[in-house]
Amino acid sequence: MLDQLGNGLLLGIIISVASVALSLLYGVTRIVNFAHGEIIALGAIMASFFSNLPTSRYIFLENTSPLGLSFEISLFLSILICGLFGAVLELFVFRPLRRNEFGNIAVLVITIGISIFLRHLYLIFASSKPQNYPLDLQRREQYFIFDLTPRNAKIIVYGILIMVLFGLFISLTKIGKQMRAVRDSTELANISGINSDRIILYTWILSSMLAGTAGIFQGMINDVRWNMGFLILLLVFAGTVLGGIGTSFGAMIGGFVIGIVVQVSVALPFMEGHTEAKNAIALAIMILILLVRPQGIFGKKERIS
Amino acid sequence: MSNNIIEIKNLKKNFGGLKAVDINNLNFERNKIISLIGPNGAGKTTFFDLITGFTKQDSGSTFFDGKNISNLESYKISRLGMVRTFQLTKVFDRMTVNENVLFSASSLKNDRFLNSLMKSSITSNAEKELNDKTAEILNLVNLYHMKDSYARELSGGQKKLLELARVIVQQPKILLLDEPLAGVNPKLSEDILSLIGSFAKQGISILMVEHNISAVMKVSDHIVVLAEGSVIAEGNPEEIRSNENVVTAYLGKSND
Amino acid sequence: MKQRKRILLGLFLVVFSIGMIYFLNDEGPTRILVNLMTFAGIYSISAIGLNIHFGWTGMLNFGHAAFMGIGAYTTILLIPHAAGREGSINEEGLPLFIAIIIGLVASALFGLLVGLPAIRLRGDYLAIVTIASSEIFRxxxxxxxxxxxxxxGVISFSDIFQNIRPKFLEDLALNLDVSAGQLWVATVSWLMVILLILILKRLQNSPWGRALRAVREDEDAVRALGKNAVWLKLQSFMLGASIAGLSGILLAFNYGTLQVEYFVPLLTFYIWAIMILGGVGAISGPIFGSILFWAFISETDQIAALIFENADGQQIAGVRFMLVGLLIIGLMILRPSGIMGKKEELLLDVK
Known part of the structure; x- marks a missing residue:
């Protein structure tokens, strides 16, 4: 069980970061973003493109080779690109849709279209073979009670740091406060002189950068695949819903819980030999939570029926 | 049979610690037009939601026609003969005016899946009868000429009329009207008021929430004033007009 | 646009895209066409089911693949088959017709199971719960x-279905140089489509169909008028699910094997694309939507082969799916009422 707890913490961090991003976007824009998974994958794939050696040649069609940059720089560039991509989505897709008063359902379906499009774009350009970052193999060590490689231990620390910084940003900075104002009521925010368009743009950028970060973490722990985002998306939804969709703190905790549940459930007696089905447990928990407490664990009581 | 169609005892509802409704004892007489008035946030709509089962009450009991309906599901309450409308009109936008009323007029038996599957609906007698009944009601509210338009194409006032048609076709025992005149032009308001009067004459009790005080004073047999979730006064229009509590709490502010 | 104009547009597009099949394929266009029409028939059955969920009742069901899967697995596992790694053959089995009935009931019951917790939830939550349920199933x-x-997966179950194939289809298949087995699946599928359309035509303007549409428009008003909205939604869920189950069964017979990977969320999204393309809520929408969708897919494969000279299967599939994604986006933005949908009843523009 303890072996799994470390893995659970790792997965928990990833889902947590991705859930916070999804939840923030939902809170401010009311978009249920099915393309969130593809932004996660974008971060991972970009990092692979920047960091792998040109000679490895296993990414990006025959004529484009990886750049072989240092991993830290690759990381930085990838997250930046994710942010930029979020901005592009908002400016060229979602803002025009908002201007033309597209309904929530229509926008949701459009995010599905975007998700399918991007995922297969990755398939074509980033190939169907799983890839790894050029990082050394590391031996597992004992940290407190967890059995982890030093790099994975670092991911947990950085993950927590990112979320603390995010929490501070959202509660202390002016932009963070404005995001919360728009989340509570776009009209009120507009009346009080907040440029909601700009805040929504910032939200897209921030959400996409967080998603990209989660993707890179995921790529470091497992590998980079074209469809990795979609594989993890439902768990991210589960984390978001569990904590209460639209609440950052709830998503943070919800994501953790889902990650830990998924990994620890493998150690349960009745799960022996059924590790492939571990995600089903997390999804079932999400459905149960919605049944008994539809607003999620930390969500405010809002009409959701 | 008691002379009261609705009897309410100790009805309480809090929203996150804030008192929304707290009514000790309130009865509504049969065959009367009764109006519920009070300043914004007095809990009028919440009161409607509570007795029609759209919001769960914290405690208390409500008797409708001698039957305890507290905690009964909304559609069951409606089937007993207590039918409501909404403050923000809820017509079926993407259905025709005719279909809006047909849906309401159709019996539960007629609505059944197997019934619909087995009988060809266009030719069946039940559907013809429904259509006749619907036509009659639409003529009554003066919407027959619009019967094949989509409900979303109606004006705000016409939507109110359609909602009235939809509830009256069920011949309920009591009608709960939530602001039937809101956003309606004066001419149409007159029509709606006379419709309400004619419903009352047919023996349908009327309970309505309305902000248009002069209209309320004109048509009501009895008025109940709510403020901060509680009844602060009740009586006939004359009594209410001269009640100082009401004047200070409400009428003085709202009549300007 | 008038109904007649919409039908003409639909027919024109169908003729055009079938013409394109013959134009783009020098070798065996008929074989391609039969293959395409088989899938189109099967998928339009599924889209008819989804149309009841979303088009009629307004429920955002994103777990349609599981309803198809439940029907397929229940039926196939009840008839003689061989399952698993060893492929040990199970000769015992129920008669096909009874197995199909049980399969349809199983789909309906699964619909009820998913529906019960999900039905009280608002649209976007329903979407998440249904897609999660379908992944749990998978x-x-x-x-x-x-x-x-x-x-x-499961194999060796097709005989019981192919044994009842009428003789004249074999001669026809021989003449056309296509697979008799697939021609049989296609025939059954399209007969089912016609049957379903006839049933739905009757239901759409029936009191029950009207009640479903009322639920779609405003549940509160439905309840205020004394109708049980939850039960209506559950009925809709069950009917649509069992129609999806029928489509799943036919899908299995068409492939001749049953693989769990048929029932990924992408299948659900395909059905959504077909429903939107055909026109949400329109009874004949799924037919046009499905034929055009499959013609589109078949033709994009040719285009992909042109773009990438040394394209492998993965890349061709990739281009095809990318275009499906673009199709969904483009339809939603440019023509959300699809081919057959009425603008006035457009479901996707408000709220």
Whole structure:
């Protein structure tokens, strides 16, 4: 069980970061973003493109080779690109849709279209073979009670740091406060002189950068695949819903819980030999939570029926 | 049979610690037009939601026609003969005016899946009868000429009329009207008021929430004033007009 | 646009895209066409089911693949088959017709099971719960290898279906140089489509169909008028699910094998694309939507082969799916009422 707890913490961090991003976007824009998974994958794939050696040649069609940059720089560039991509989505897709008063359902379906499009774009350009970052193999060590490689231990620390910084940003900075104002009521925010368009743009950028970060973490722990985002998306939804969709703190905790549940459930007696089905447990928990407490664990009581 | 169609005892509802409704004892007489008035946030709509089962009450009991309906599901309450409308009109936008009323007029038996599957609906007698009944009601509210338009194409006032048609076709025992005149032009308001009067004459009790005080004073047999979730006064229009509590709490502010 | 104009537009597009099939394929266009029309028939059945959920009742069901899967697995596992790694043959089985009935009931019951917790939730939550349910279904089927064959799937179950194939189809298949087995699946599928359309035509303007549409428009008003909105939604869920189950069964017979990977969320999204393309809520929408969708897919494969000279299967599939994504986006933005949908009843523009 303890072996799994470390893995659970790792997965928990990833889902947590991705859930916070999804939840923030939902809170401010009311978009249920099915393309969130593809932004996660974008971060991972970009990092692979920047960091792998040109000679490895296993990414990006025959004529484009990886750049072989240092991993830290690759990381930085990838997250930046994710942010930029979020901005592009908002400016060229979602803002025009908002201007033309597209309904929530229509926008949701459009995010599905975007998700399918991007995922297969990755398939074509980033190939169907799983890839790894050029990082050394590391031996597992004992940290407190967890059995982890030093790099994975670092991911947990950085993950927590990112979320603390995010929490501070959202509660202390002016932009963070404005995001919360728009989340509570776009009209009120507009009346009080907040440029909601700009805040929504910032939200897209921030959400996409967080998603990209989660993707890179995921790529470091497992590998980079074209469809990795979609594989993890439902768990991210589960984390978001569990904590209460639209609440950052709830998503943070919800994501953790889902990650830990998924990994620890493998150690349960009745799960022996059924590790492939571990995600089903997390999804079932999400459905149960919605049944008994539809607003999620930390969500405010809002009409959701 | 008691002379009261609705009897309410100790009805309480809090929203996150804030008192929304707290009514000790309130009865509504049969065959009367009764109006519920009070300043914004007095809990009028919440009161409607509570007795029609759209919001769960914290405690208390409500008797409708001698039957305890507290905690009964909304559609069951409606089937007993207590039918409501909404403050923000809820017509079926993407259905025709005719279909809006047909849906309401159709019996539960007629609505059944197997019934619909087995009988060809266009030719069946039940559907013809429904259509006749619907036509009659639409003529009554003066919407027959619009019967094949989509409900979303109606004006705000016409939507109110359609909602009235939809509830009256069920011949309920009591009608709960939530602001039937809101956003309606004066001419149409007159029509709606006379419709309400004619419903009352047919023996349908009327309970309505309305902000248009002069209209309320004109048509009501009895008025109940709510403020901060509680009844602060009740009586006939004359009594209410001269009640100082009401004047200070409400009428003085709202009549300007 | 008038109804007649919409039908003409639909017919024109169908003729055009079938013409394109013959134009783009020098070798065996008829074979391609039969293959395409088989899938189109099967998928339009599924889209008819989804149309009841979303088009009529307004429920955002994103777990349609599981309803198809439940029907397929229940029926196929009840008739003689071989499942799993060893492929041990199970000769015992129920008669086909009874197995199909049980399969349809199983789909309906699964619809009820998913519907019960989900039905009270607002649209976007319903979307998440249904897609999660469908993934739970897929993961459990993968996992229960003893019963379902897991990732190895189920094979050798088609005989019982192909044995009842009428003789004249074989001559026809020989003449056309196409597979008689597939021609039989196609025939049954399209007969089913016609049957369903006839049933739905009757239901749409019936009191029950009207009640579903009222639920779609405003549940509160439905309840205020004394109708049980939850029960209506559950009925809709069950009917649509069992129609999807029928489509799943035919899908299995068309492939001749049953693999759990048929029932990924992408299948659900395909059905959504077909429903939107055909026109949400329109009874004949799924037919046009499905034929055009499959013609589109078949033709994009040719285009992909042109773009990438040394394209492998993965890349061709990639281009095809990318275009499906673009199709969904483009339709939603440019023509959300699809081919047959009425603008006035457009479901996707408000709220």
């Amino acid at each position: 993961l459990v089927v993968r996992d229960q290898e003893n019963l379902t064959g897991g990732v190895y």
